[in-house]
Amino acid sequence: MRKDDVIVIGGGFAGLIAAAASAKRGKKVTLLSFGMGTLTVGSGIVDILGYNNDGTAALTPEVAVKMVEDDHPYHKIGLQAVKESVEFFLELCREEMYPYIGSLNEMKWIPTAAGTLKPTCLVPKTIDVARLKEIDTIYIVGFHCLKDYYAELVAKNLKTSLGSDNKYEVVMINHQFSGGRDVTILDLARWLDSEAGRAAFIKELQGKIKPGAVVLIPPILGTAPDYLVLDAVKKATGCHFIETVTIPPSISGLRLRSMLINHLKKMGVRMIEKANVMQSILEDGKCVGVVTDGIDRERSYYAQSFILATGGFYGGGLISSELGEVDEPIFKIPIQIPITQEKWSNLNLFSNEKQPFAKIGIRIDEKMRPLDEKGNLLFENVFVAGRNLQGYDFCFEKSGNGVALTSGYQAAMSV
């Protein structure tokens, strides 16, 4: 019977980071995953904190992290660990030859597919916005038959969000590979993966854009975690390319996921997919193993410590099957919830305050271990990371992937 040092439950960003950080510490790690996590739904970038509690824009991610409320995961994790986790991530990316850029001392405002700007922290080089302020000719590239991206919408709203002094020009590209049917962003990224596709794309571009400009483009610069396509288009056109963040599927998220999986393989992490963890095996206030159901039979996995990174409501780490009830299905960790269903949410979907239901989650101590309603420690060797944590609304404050990174790292360090 194999016994690991650490079993990570959940293959999303928090789980992948927790596994990587554990492996780096020399631990023997198994990652149990069921599904792909939300990296390909969100946008492969790491938002740390973009807005303060009152909805005002934060100066820098670091300043904002210092000001969070007591129940926020960042408060439990602490600024020092947040900094360490960012360094850990940047180094990992460099090692994998897919470096990310950004720091806690700088807020990056990146363009979205709606033409708005969104505050974030760590991004791949395909979203390097440094030149956006310096260059006033901005081409916005769109594609025929691509219904998930509207260059005209981006151009129109950038006039408001970025400034009306710039020259915005929409450039439509004919890819001619679909025979008139709808294409997705993934189709286009795969097109650029191929040499023929890249050549055709560059030829189309060269007739339409002048060197030295900024080019905004949907996230289609290849599906692999490298900058091969970015470098090729840059070199051929002499322009600065910036990928916008879009509705799913997210190609930059796909690249980040591939990179992390490659990394875990190299680090010798055992990865088991389609592992639907159903329950835990508890002995004397400790967890000794977890049980998965498979198509053939149940299987048990044993370890010294467990990191629970199963996600929130969307990912299935929290389940609300009945009115006013929220369950954490594996360890049955009690979850505090607002009293009545009407108090779960604000009257408006977009409002200037956090949605109460988004803050529902597992209460933890400084070591990321789960607590009950009274604040008593539930298990000594179980650590929690990611969207299942209590106290933050990532949509409102823009901390998507940021809490996952820092809590995944901190859980691994606390083991």
Next chain:
Amino acid sequence: MEKATVVVIGGGATGVGILRDLAMRGVDVLLLEQRDMVHGTSSRYHGLLHSGGRYAVKDAEAGRECIEENKILRKIGRHCVEATEGLFVRLPEDDEAFEEKWVEACLKIGIPAVQIAPEEAWRLEPNLTHQAKSVYRVPDAAIDGFRMAWQNVASAKRYGGRLKTYTEVIRIEHSNNQVVGVIARNYITGEEEFIACDFVVSAVGSWAGEIARLAGIDVHVQPDRGTLIAFNHRLSSRIINRLRPASDGDIFVPHGSITILGTTSSAAKQPDDTIPLTAEVVELLKIGEATFENLRDYRMLRVFSGTRPLYSADPTAKGRGASRNFVILDHAKEGLNGFASIVGGKFTTYRLMAEKMTDFICKYLQVTAACRTADEPLVEDISPQLLAKARLYFPSYGTNLAVSRLGGAGLERVVKRMEKDPEKSQLVCECENVTLAEVEETAHDGTSFTLGDVRRKTRMGMGTCQGAFCTYRSVGALEANELNFGKDNIGLFKEFLQARWRGIRPIMWGNVIREIELTRGIYDGTLNVNGAIEHEKR
């Protein structure tokens, strides 16, 4: 100055019925609707074309009208009626004596209720509870309130009928005890105008009291709230009714890929008291579970509420106790000639109500033409050539849907757009098979002033994803085609998703909460719509 012989107030089922009937009889008629068409009760109900079984015991007259109108609407409304048929199911807790009375009543009225063995019912509807004691087949049908209304309008337009949406009547003008016109205010621009007419008919359902008051007349309509749940599945192929005296939560109506369960009944504070409550949903689920035991396994899409316009000369009658019959009130009795209200009634009998009202108006105007609304189909036949052309661009199932939404003339214009630019055939809304060309055509039709108007006419955003994907696509597509209704497009995002949110907020558990996490993740987490709104405010 705008002029019409008759002004119809109210763009619900009754109003459009009167519009069509008057237009077909050659009367110059203008319909005024305060918001978008069918924004009131006619779209906030089951979408059930009653066989009459529901009313058979309590109200034979209503039952008889239902079965007659049911037959007529199946014939004229092929493109908005889905002839599903229905089952009446008696469960162990339902009174057996009522079943006897019901069978007798159906026989007397002429509702073909055919008993089948429960085993046969389970074969037809595997999800139906195995507790069922007795089951009857009846000719119930599903009807789409939005489509029915727009098809009536399109038909009326062919005869010269006109309509104005977002036009509120704020005064009824009269001189020498005779109506001479109305003052109407444009809801969007706030502009007021006088519209001259010889006759005003109020067909406003729950709002009847408000309109009558404009002429200083009292009409006692008690709006009665009903809340309904839309499930993201067809729980059954047929409509399922409980065989018991009419009560809460005992009708399931399948529509396309969804099922609607309803309804509750409680006195409404005002006609637009339509924000659904969690407690109502919980109650509906509890009752609904008796019919479908696995009800809670199905994802709810959204919930919604409407108000039934219960009319009673006796102001103390309440809820289901009040009659569902309709009444024409000739306000000449109160001393004002040329003004009448039609109150009470129900969706299934809208055409009959319109016919009676139109007979009354024609008599007043001395018009002798007879009613033909029961004979002529709502949607003209589509030529096989046009259908064949449309099939080149639409997904196969989508062609039929498009015909039912657009009718012949509309379909022709949409196909033309696609022929000109095949890229316009892309599906903006995959859930409901809505193409970009149709969105553009609808946005241009002269009665669309908000994205919500386009949504109601096309069904874009009303399917499985509840706008998670098509909100971006539709706003983007409209912006790309310079069709943003003169609004800031961030506002369009917000408006579209907020409309969905109203129906999602009371039911935030199960897969609903998962879906809204995804939607928020996209629009707030990634696209920062909220941040952009706050940015603009500052």
